Amino acid sequence: MPKSKRNRAVTLSKTKKKGREHKEAIVNSIRESVEKYPSVYVFAFENMRNLKFKQFRESLNSGGRFFLGSNKVMQVALGRSASDEIKPGLYKISKFLRGETGLFFTTMSEEEVKKVFDEFEVYDFARTGCNATEKVELKEGPLTEFSHEMEPFLRKQGLPVRLNKGVVELISDFVVCEEGNPLSPESARILRLLGVKMALFKLNLICSLRGDDFELYREGLEVSDIESS
Template identity: 25%
Template sequence: MKGRKREIPAWKQEVVAEIKRLIEKYPVIGVLDISDLPASQFQQMRHKLLGQAEIVVAKNTLVCRALEETKAKNPKLVELASFLRGQTGVIFTQMNPFKLSKLLRESKISAPAKPGSKSMKDVVIPAGETDFAPGPVVGELQRVGIKARIQAGKVVILEDCHLLKAGDTISKEIADVLTKFGIMPLELGLKLRAAYEGGMIFAGGVLEVDEKKILDELKLGSLNAFNLALNINYPTPLTIGLLIAKARASAQNLAVNARLPVAEVLPLLLARANAEMLGLATVIGGKNFQALDEELRNLVGLSTPPAAA
């Protein structure tokens, strides 16, 4: 005798139906990693995203079922199932995946150190006086590599100490010291594992774009393209003005060098002829003072005959 078909609980059906409704409503669907994120911080971030995105936290099996049931309309969407592992949330939004990734990165909050966690940034303890009262704290600092001692009734750090590098595992001793200094080396937030938009799946790493670097590269590329177009005389809206000015200057130089008496260069030709005439007059006047009339002698500065050699 065949066993009866197992009936799916109503609450599970409601969760799947809600996810399917949101899939139909929003063009962008993302898979979030919410592991190691305390409930209070999760609620804070959820509140920050109000009006911009909706987040659903459900069992991975239920999310997979919802993706399967929408496969007929969005065949590519089912590939998001490969990113469902561990503690997962699903985010639905109208903003594009790159903007969503940036928003989530900027929404991270600093958190105190936990033993066994990895530091998100370099931590340097600077040299100088501290607010700590003399006592066992000196030994605690020294045990983690911080050079400290008591001077004039105060605990003093003798030199800068590079306590942690980004990616270092935090020990219990270091976590306790960081707490005393009020340093929070961890960053908690929603991590975007992947996002779907317009029939494409974007992995989380692809979406983490360094905007400053991209803008700098675009500026450099634009400048190189402009210089190339200018050097090969390629007319574009940006280069046409400079190309015309360059052509005009070349034509003017050619006309001047060829002694071509056109209206644009005639004043230059006359100025050059006058300069050459004065130069010749200076040479002649130096040899024969009487060969120049009075006006010309004044022009070249020979108002009196040169002294005899």
Template identity: 35%
Template sequence: MPRSKRAKLVSLTKVSKKTREHKNAMMNELQVNVDKWRYCWLFEVGSMRNTHLKTVRNLWKDSARIFFGRGAVMAKALGTTEAEEHAKGIHQLAKQIKGQVGLLFTDTEPSEVIQWFADFKQPDFGRAGNIATRTIILPAGPVMQRHSDPPEPFPHNEDPQLRKLGLSTTLNRGVPTLSGPQKICTEGKPLTSEQTQILKLIGERLVTFRVGLLARWDSETGEIQQYESSLSSQEKEEGDEEEEQMMSE
């Protein structure tokens, strides 16, 4: 009987070695930045979207360094005890690295950092499971694409897709049309996959990407300043479904 092609022995030696070396490289990079910048900020993200996080990185690339993800690696690099800490007092920050958080290293004055992140908000489309922040009702008449300026009705070839997603449309002179108002979602209730697709098609953004500052370490004093995050518990839960590896810019 021929040997099954599935019955293969795969050595994980090279994979493990590569992973360990990669983690060590990231830890070394973090420690280099601890030594380079005056402040280290711990932040969390609401309604996580990789695209918007990259925007933050690009806007700060000349005056800061940002790390996000792989919390265990970040905590270990900083040191979670006084005996293990890489710099004076930073273990108090490392102990707070839990969940979807990141680190921002910069010399920018705290007041400017606080104001910048308070002003930075990026609306985005909701995902299945997100809680609707408002009730959306489409009026009777042509179904409009609101993200266009000015809004335009959907073309006739989109009608089957709209009906498949739950809209009670009919073609009126080649335009998908509702005979009466139709509720798409209800404030305070989780969004379904179909609802999120409809909302995206019509251009309704129900979530907002924001960054909440949690704590700041000062290399000159070794002291930690705590901050009360501006994010709601719901925003914290609305994270990216895909696990993101730690990246820095």
């Protein structure tokens, strides 16, 4: 009787933060999902928000399974080449686990999966280091959206402000951020105070393996990439 590939010994690199047992548990969970679910998708994410992602998972009600974390560990679980993959074709999607990516195992149809991923997007406040999506400039004059108690805090963020008869006043025009430039900690705080949301949390499908059928969704990527990476 042929030996199960799932029970094959796995060599994992050492890590200071998480031990071998943790990695092996992830590998085993992924391999169990390979056997349990008929389809697996690789997706990329932008501006991850844990609470929003949790809400997205709960909204599916599909009995599916998500995996995020070390791409290398997920690749080991699936197989990084045709010789060590645990199911035919898995090494193809394994090659696309690069950058901010994850796995989604499901019983949903491809049409259903595409629909929920395409429709889901949430805007949130951008964090330090994110690139500004637009120029935000405050004009000289009263800042009526802020109470007088906010004046010391605003000055600490670099805003040229003063109190004028109990009203926070900007004494000169001030550029909070320029489009395309990374946000400083101060700029990110000011945008939050202004209620300006620039970060789009979005999940983008990259590829899938449904049964024996591999499909690539992401424009700009070629199947040849998986052979050369």
